Amino acid sequence: MLRLLTKTRVLRQLMPATGATPPASRFYAKNQGAASQKSDDDMVSDEPIKFFGSQAATWRAKDTRSGGSDETLWYQPYVISASLAIFLLYFCALREESDIDLRLEGNLYEHVSGLEEVQLTVNYRYNKEHGLDTKEQERRLRELGVDLGQLDAKLAAQ
Numbered sequence: 006m007l008r009l010l011t012k013t014r015v016l017r018q019l020m021p022a023t024g025a026t027p028p029a030s031r032f033y034a035k036n037q038g039a040a041s042q043k044s045d046d047d048m049v050s051d052e053p054i055k056f057f058g059s060q061a062a063t064w065r066a067k068d069t070r071s072g073g074s075d076e077t078l079w080y081q082p083y084v085i086s087a088s089l090a091i092f093l094l095y096f097c098a099l100r101e102e103s104d105i106d107l108r109l110e111g112n113l114y115e116h117v118s119g120l121e122e123v124q125l126t127v128n129y130r131y132n133k134e135h136g137l138d139t140k141e142q143e144r145r146l147r148e149l150g151v152d153l154g155q156l157d158a159k160l161a162a163q
Contacts, residue, residue, distance in 0.1 A: 122146070125146050
């Protein structure tokens with residue numbers, strides 16, 4: 006609805022204030038038999054259309070993108086800020102914890118089986134390729150029961 010109002014407002018601004026009819030109705034009237042009443046506006050000329058001094062010269066691209074600066078209400082930023090503040094206050098402070106919140110507090114490796122091993126393997130391979138220390142990854146991989154000899158052979162084969 007707002008876009009429709011904007012487009013009609015822009016159209017009204019572009020139309021001359023002399024009370025002339027819009028071009029579509031002039032075209033319709035011309036086809037209905039009013040062709041005998043030719044005015045200077047209806048005449049086709051080969052002259053270039055003047056840009057400077059027209060309303061198109063004063064039109065800013067910002068008005069096209071945002072729909073004009075007169076559309077926003079003066080209190081709109083305050084309403085949006087207050088709504089966001091109330092939303093954050095409720096969800097961060099006032100709301101009681103649910104079972105989903107308690108599950109999200111846990112470790113991701115506890116919820117997804119095999120994820121820690123894959124992550125450690127990727128880190129181990131990266132550190133080996135770039136000559137970095139791999140002691141931490143090797144220690145944790147041993148704790149998980151991964152054979153480092155097979156892992157090194159597998160990485161060498163790739």
